[in-house]
Amino acid sequence: MSQGSDPELLSFASDLIEQRGGLVECLPDRVLALLPPVLAETLGLPEETPLGGEETPLLYGSPVLDRLVAVATGQAPVVYGQIGVPYLKKAGFGELIGHDLIFVDGQVRVATRAEARTTYLVLTCRYVALSDERKEGLVQVGVHEASGAVVEGLESVWTEGQPHFFPSGMVPPHFPVKLEHVVSCAMESARNGIEQELADFLGSMRRRLHRDVKNTREYYEALKKEMEASLSHPNLTEGQRQERLSKIMDLPAEMARKVEDLKQKYQVDITITACAGLRLLVAIAQVMLEVRFRKLTRSVRVIWNPLTRRLDPLVCERCHNTIRKIHPAATDQRIELLCFRCAQRR
Ligand SMILES: [Zn+2]
Known part of the structure; x- marks a missing residue:
């Protein structure tokens, strides 16, 4: 095994590169990375680069690892x-x-x-x-x-x-x-872009919510009818009748809880x-x-x-x-x- 192939460091590097929009191919002793231009500049590496091999060993204290750590922990890195x-x-x-x-x-x-x-x-x-x-x-x-x-x-x-x-x-x-004002303008514009990019996803979540809420309502409607019909059963004692009546009374609240759960389930949080x-x-x-x-x-x-x-x-x-x-x-x-x-x- 060559020097600089600590599996933990390789996996740290490949996760980070993927998070920052790069592509990685993991080999047993090194990672082949395709870095987005900005990240390549920040790391001082070519866009296509092996990591962990002889040329760019990933060791504690090596410059490349230091820069990767800075990217992972610092605020957004900036290149000029x-x-x-x-x-x-x-x-x-x-x-x-x-x-x-x-x-x-x-x-x-x-x-x-x-x-x-x-x-x-x-x-x-x-x-x-x-x-x-x-x-x-x-x-x-x-x-x-x-x-x-x-x-x-x-x-x-x-x-x-x-x-x-x-x-x-x-x-x-x-x-x-x-830069605060510029960054907030950029983030605002990014949010709009992301919402457009996610339009299909957001639409599909809305449709699934709508469908599930509709099904839930129909289910409770049918249940209510069925239970109301059962009230006229000749063998029903007064106690059983009261019990069923109170269950029927509880149905709207139970349905509202289920609908609320569905809304939570399909709510989209964007970070x-x-x-x-x-x-x-x-x-x-x-x-x-x-x-x-x-x-x-x-x-x-x-x-x-x-x-x-x-x-x-x-x-x-x-x-x-x-x-x-x-x-x-x-x-x-x-x-x-x-x-x-x-x-x-x-
Ligand atoms: Zn205006």
Whole structure:
């Protein structure tokens, strides 16, 4: 048996890798792992890697084991990277207005364009939905860190930008220090994504609940009828009659208890945890728009994102929900950019 093949450590590593969305093949003396990119970066390993063999021994005190332990015990591990792109769109932004960003009212004109850099967070969340059955999986969400706007599709295209990852201690100061708001936006969006992903599962639980409740009601209806009919039996003593009557009286409460049990059985509890964060510094084209609404004008800074190849969405200036359809509103002599719901509530 080769060095570094402690079965307990191998099983710890393979469980952890699977939990974080990787694939493993367990051999007697090592594990062949296919790691998700973020985890590979965190562990400082290639995406396809053997663990526990001669090259990457899994021993107490070995760097790989230390990093695995940090992943298992720490908060969501975060890696930092940078994406530079060979080409940033130079013109034609006006055509994207009405497509990537729709202003439902007012006039919009592109004023200036500049090259800049901004930061995004790609958060990987793990979910476990527990009910009569168990479902689990991973979802990823991309969020613009400065605004909290959810950039749909970013989570699947960032790899094409071939990021260069910063070693720990060498991360440049461009990343905002406070991340709570961005993480909560990402988690919120992950929750929506998970509910969509689980729609079939949630629907099937609802249908099974409905079916079982219906069957239970029918069963108690039939039972009640049967017991009522038996009351007229000629040989029934008064005592037996009273006993049956009281049983009939108890039926509704008994049925309600059974229905409550069924509701508990099919109730779906969804737990979502952030399990890895990737923060990217990305070269972007920053476009200034001039928005005119009634007699007011205002500049609005928008981002052309080279990874998604479109303008990033904005956020509603009241509720901070991500929007691509923008409802300008005149508030205290200035233009506010709102979502449909906030615009209706004014
Ligand atoms: Zn709003």
